[in-house]
Amino acid sequence: xxxxxQTQPGMFVQEKEAVTLDCTYDTSDxxxxxxxxxQPSSGEMIFLIYQGSYDEQNATEGRYSLNFQKAxxxxxxxxxxxxxxxxxxxxxxxxxxxxxxxxxxxxxxxGTQLKVEL
Amino acid sequence: DAMVIQxxxxxxxxxxxxxTLSCSQTLNHNVMYWYQQKSSQAPKLLFHYxxxxxxxxxxxxxxxxxxxxxxxxxxxxxxxPGLGDTAMYLCATSRDLWTLGYGYTFGSGTRxxxx
Numbered sequence: 419x420x421x422x423x424q425t426q427p428g429m430f431v432q433e434k435e436a437v438t439l440d441c442t443y444d445t446s447d448x449x450x451x452x453x454x455x456x457q458p459s460s461g462e463m464i465f466l467i468y469q470g471s472y473d474e475q476n477a478t479e480g481r482y483s484l485n486f487q488k489a490x491x492x493x494x495x496x497x498x499x500x501x502x503x504x505x506x507x508x509x510x511x512x513x514x515x516x517x518x519x520x521x522x523x524x525x526x527x528x529g530t531q532l533k534v535e536l
Numbered sequence: 537d538a539m540v541i542q543x544x545x546x547x548x549x550x551x552x553x554x555x556t557l558s559c560s561q562t563l564n565h566n567v568m569y570w571y572q573q574k575s576s577q578a579p580k581l582l583f584h585y586x587x588x589x590x591x592x593x594x595x596x597x598x599x600x601x602x603x604x605x606x607x608x609x610x611x612x613x614x615x616x617p618g619l620g621d622t623a624m625y626l627c628a629t630s631r632d633l634w635t636l637g638y639g640y641t642f643g644s645g646t647r648x649x650x651x
Contacts, residue, residue: 461645461647463642521584524628
């Protein structure tokens with residue numbers, strides 16, 4: 419069965435420092451994708467970054483980058499130059515494998531609560 | 537801006553009183569999803585519509601139903617809410633079920649409290 423694992427329930431980082439949020443996954447698909455979402459306390463799910471399994475370059479979007487290591491089945495999110503507004507819950511997610519229904523139906527990890535401190 | 541809009545933002549309903557949550561989209565996406573997210577948990581898919589085709593997750597309670605009268609709107613109906621249905625309900629859309637990563641968009645959510 420597909421599994422997304424986020425082993426860090428909570429993380430602290432100082433403002434302006436970089437932080438890495440871990441995500442490992444397991445899937446039976448050869449072609450797959452990984453999302454990272456940010457969820458502030460207000461509740462909306464904000465898309466940050468996406469990596470396809472056949473993308474040769476690691477994805478980057480502004481201060482967000484993905485450290486994608488396919489052999490290790492990990493897709494860690496790196497946030498550079500942390501800001502106070504980055505304090506939120508962060509979820510790693512991936513679409514369900516084709517064999518179990520496929521499509522864009524997302525399975526989420528348990529999330530990491532990030533707190534940025536002065 | 538094209539977007540996914542959920543109404544209301546907050547909803548309080550009484551135990552057993554039917555409630556309807558609304559989602560609309562201006563993206564013209566074919567697929568609309570409903571996720572339930574209980575406090576301190578990850579979102580969990582309840583069901584989705586691909587165009588007019590409804591697909592229920594196996595473990596979604598019968599108490600939860602959905603309607604999609606047209607491309608733009610999708611509703612989540614809870615026939616007899618229980619205290620355990622208190623959660624954030626997130627609507628999402630995607631262009632289709634196969635183009636991974638493209639245009640997957642969430643609404644701002646409806647925070648439902650059952651009292």
